[in-house]
Amino acid sequence: MAQHLESKGGSALPFFEENMRRGGVLDRIKIIAQPSVVAARSFQPESIDFVMIDGAHDYASVREDVRAWISKVRPGGIIAGDDANWPGVLIGTYETIPCSEVEILNSGLKMPGVNEG
Numbered sequence: 001m002a003q004h005l006e007s008k009g010g011s012a013l014p015f016f017e018e019n020m021r022r023g024g025v026l027d028r029i030k031i032i033a034q035p036s037v038v039a040a041r042s043f044q045p046e047s048i049d050f051v052m053i054d055g056a057h058d059y060a061s062v063r064e065d066v067r068a069w070i071s072k073v074r075p076g077g078i079i080a081g082d083d084a085n086w087p088g089v090l091i092g093t094y095e096t097i098p099c100s101e102v103e104i105l106n107s108g109l110k111m112p113g114v115n116e117g
């Protein structure tokens with residue numbers, strides 16, 4: 001992948017565009033090539049139903065991402081992410097979202113009181 005990125009000037013954007021083109025949805029999406037926290041500023045509060053966060057997985061980044069997007073999602077909407085088995089993802093999420101609002105579907109972790117059973 002590193003070699004491919006170098007051939008595209010170090011950017012993953014051309015790969016993303018190609019994947020969206022292949023999937024037939026490139027003309028239906030708007031790409032915002034900005035850091036996630038910056039991109040969040042262009043969305044009105046409670047204006048989106050769903051956001052998938054899959055950026056940096058360290059604690060501080062996850063916390064900042066969730067803080068930036070949580071107010072943008074309508075009540076009843078969804079903030080999704082992956083890699084909940086990463087400590088930074090888990091702690092950053094639980095620190096910014098009330099525990100009762102977090103649902104872990106499959107982290108690969110067994111957490112007492114969270115996904116045991």
Ligand SMILES: C[S@@+](CC[C@H](N)C(=O)[O-])C[C@H]1O[C@@H](n2cnc3c(N)ncnc32)[C@H](O)[C@@H]1O
Pocket residue numbers: 012034035036037054055056061
């Ligand atoms: C875990 S990877 C996910 C990649 C992507 N979801 C995919 O499937 O190809 C994280 C990606 O987010 C980017 N990233 C990290 N921090 C970011 C931020 N604050 N804003 C936007 N993108 C970020 C990284 O450069 C990397 O490409």
